Amino acid sequence: MDLKDLYRDVILDHNKRPRNFGALEPADARAEGHNPLCGDRLTLTLRLDGNRVTDIRFEGKGCAISTASASLMTEAVLGKDIDSIDGLRAIVQRALTEHDYAAPPELGKLAALTGVREFPARVKCATLCWHTLAAALERSGANVSTE
Amino acid sequence: MNAAARSAPLQRYDVARIRADFPVLSTTVRGKRLAFLDTAASAQRPLAVIEAVDRYERSSHANVHRGVYQLSQKATDAFEGARTRVQRFLNAASERECIFTRGTTEAINLVAQSWARSRLGPGDEILITWMEHHANIVPWQMVCQQTGATLKVAPIDRNGELRLDAFEALLSPRTRLVAFTLVSNALGTVLPAARIIAAARRAGALVLVDAAQAVPHQKVDVQALDCDFLAFSAHKLYGPTGIGVLWGREAVLRDMPPWQGGGDMILTVSFECTTYNTLPYKFEAGTPNISGAIGLAAAIDYLEGLGIERVHAHEQALLRQATAALTAIPGLTIVGQAAHKAAVISFTLDGVHPHDLGTILDAEGVAVRAGHHCAMPVMEFFDVAATVRASFGCYSDEADLAQLVAALGHAREVFG
Numbered sequence: 352m353d354l355k356d357l358y359r360d361v362i363l364d365h366n367k368r369p370r371n372f373g374a375l376e377p378a379d380a381r382a383e384g385h386n387p388l389c390g391d392r393l394t395l396t397l398r399l400d401g402n403r404v405t406d407i408r409f410e411g412k413g414c415a416i417s418t419a420s421a422s423l424m425t426e427a428v429l430g431k432d433i434d435s436i437d438g439l440r441a442i443v444q445r446a447l448t449e450h451d452y453a454a455p456p457e458l459g460k461l462a463a464l465t466g467v468r469e470f471p472a473r474v475k476c477a478t479l480c481w482h483t484l485a486a487a488l489e490r491s492g493a494n495v496s497t498e
Numbered sequence: 499m500n501a502a503a504r505s506a507p508l509q510r511y512d513v514a515r516i517r518a519d520f521p522v523l524s525t526t527v528r529g530k531r532l533a534f535l536d537t538a539a540s541a542q543r544p545l546a547v548i549e550a551v552d553r554y555e556r557s558s559h560a561n562v563h564r565g566v567y568q569l570s571q572k573a574t575d576a577f578e579g580a581r582t583r584v585q586r587f588l589n590a591a592s593e594r595e596c597i598f599t600r601g602t603t604e605a606i607n608l609v610a611q612s613w614a615r616s617r618l619g620p621g622d623e624i625l626i627t628w629m630e631h632h633a634n635i636v637p638w639q640m641v642c643q644q645t646g647a648t649l650k651v652a653p654i655d656r657n658g659e660l661r662l663d664a665f666e667a668l669l670s671p672r673t674r675l676v677a678f679t680l681v682s683n684a685l686g687t688v689l690p691a692a693r694i695i696a697a698a699r700r701a702g703a704l705v706l707v708d709a710a711q712a713v714p715h716q717k718v719d720v721q722a723l724d725c726d727f728l729a730f731s732a733h734k735l736y737g738p739t740g741i742g743v744l745w746g747r748e749a750v751l752r753d754m755p756p757w758q759g760g761g762d763m764i765l766t767v768s769f770e771c772t773t774y775n776t777l778p779y780k781f782e783a784g785t786p787n788i789s790g791a792i793g794l795a796a797a798i799d800y801l802e803g804l805g806i807e808r809v810h811a812h813e814q815a816l817l818r819q820a821t822a823a824l825t826a827i828p829g830l831t832i833v834g835q836a837a838h839k840a841a842v843i844s845f846t847l848d849g850v851h852p853h854d855l856g857t858i859l860d861a862e863g864v865a866v867r868a869g870h871h872c873a874m875p876v877m878e879f880f881d882v883a884a885t886v887r888a889s890f891g892c893y894s895d896e897a898d899l900a901q902l903v904a905a906l907g908h909a910r911e912v913f914g
């Protein structure tokens with residue numbers, strides 16, 4: 352188990368220079384996420400065109416893992432439709448928790464986060480943004496499949 | 499200083515020998531020496547406690563206060579012996595004042611639901627401080643909702659000290675209860691108990707003391723304090739989890755209704771009329787944590803065997819060293835700089851979130867708490883989401899501190 356595996360360069364970079372940081376005003380969807388363990392808070396705002404995410408921003412204070420995860424997530428879901436976002440979310444969930452999971456190529460840059468598997472206490476930091484995204488999409492009335 | 503301590507030859511505090519009493523301290527974490535710096539969350543247990551519980555489990559267990567057979571009598575004697583040990587530890591006037599609970603949290607809830615709920619109403623106030631653990635906030639919020647009473651909060655200053663003037667200004671004839679912590683778990687601040695209690699008395703309020711963080715570090719004498727309730731947990735005192743104590747002044751406890759019903763807390767039960775048991779059993783419904791109480795008594799024996807004053811002096815020396823060492827680290831801010839502190843240092847490091855710091859320190863074998871320490875209002879006051887907290891106990895040593903400082907340097911490297 353190596354710290355370098357958790358704090359990979361991609362993660363340190365996205366922590367230092369988070370992408371899509373800020374808030375959209377007005378927004379078609381928004382949600383707040385909260386990790387009570389570390390006090391981290393995250394606000395997501397999105398613009399939607401039908402079922403497609405046309406813009407997304409995140410804002411909040413968080414640890415390097417949660418900040419980098421949110422930053423990477425905004426890049427990964429921008430321009431995607433809700434069904435493929437849902438599929439990606441399921442892949443991420445498994446990639447962050449299952450040791451023997453052979454992640455499909457869709458995981459892309461998000462693979463940088465898989466180091467959290469060795470640090471169970473930190474998995475929630477990485478998944479917070481994805482839960483928040485699901486809540487935002489669900490509340491927007493856009494069609495989120497729960498499968 | 500008492501006579502015994504004065505006449506005893508001043509022995510060196512042999513921390514290496516004390517460490518040998520705690521089996522977990524010789525284990526490794528991720529291949530590194532364990533530097534356990536989270537004693538304020540829960541202390542480790544010495545062999546004396548582990549073995550006392552083990553002995554009881556092997557040779558003395560039966561239900562208490564029930565059987566006529568010898569084994570049950572043995573268990574009852576051990577359980578009640580533990581109560582007597584607690585009574586002497588706190589200098590309580592009688593064993594009847596010492597109620598076993600699951601811990602500090604349950605003790606405070608007992609007072610809220612029995613004492614406060616049965617006598618408070620609209621117009622009454624409960625006064626707490628900004629430094630309280632959630633366990634000394636939420637039970638009062640709940641009972642305020644139930645009764646219409648109001649919760650007031652005395653502010654703190656940037657050093658993490660209670661603002662006594664503001665505290666006194668909040669006291670009035672409406673104040674029915676003052677509930678405060680002797681030592682802040684998040685900041686380490688030791689509160690000026692004598693002045694708080696004297697002021698509360700003048701206002702005619704009862705006083706509850708949360709002594710969870712105090713009993714491991716200082717002699718706590720309920721009669722000298724002149725409070726009405728005092729709560730602590732065994733697991734912060736080198737004892738087991740799931741057991742703690744509510745001490746209450748007998749005259750106050752006697753007038754309080756039971757809060758949980760069941761076996762042990764009754765004298766007779768019929769469907770028409772149930773009569774409650776006497777103190778302390780009135781507040782101990784159901785089969786208690788017998789082995790826990792025995793472990794607690796062993797923990798008190800252990801700590802008093804070391805000498806609380808000597809443990810305190812050792813911890814304070816470490817605290818001074820740690821404060822100097824951490825202050826010298828660029829970008830590190832100590833949160834909570836009260837004049838009187840227990841062996842707790844809360845801090846933040848610029849550019850590294852406390853949660854990341856916790857993980858990096860863990861990789862170096864250093865166990866610290868990273869989070870809000872169940873004191874979210876304190877975190878909000880200092881405008882931080884979380885801090886890292888290193889806390890010391892009787893077994894902490896300079897090597898633990900050196901390991902912490904080295905690991906902090908490592909965190910700087912990782913985060914550049």
Ligand SMILES: Cc1ncc(COP(=O)(O)O)c(C=O)c1O
Pocket residue numbers: 538539600601602603604631633634679681682683708710711731733872
């Ligand atoms: C000051 C203070 N009060 C209350 C508690 C709650 O103790 P327990 O969880 O053992 O009931 C703690 C424990 O963290 C504490 O530090």
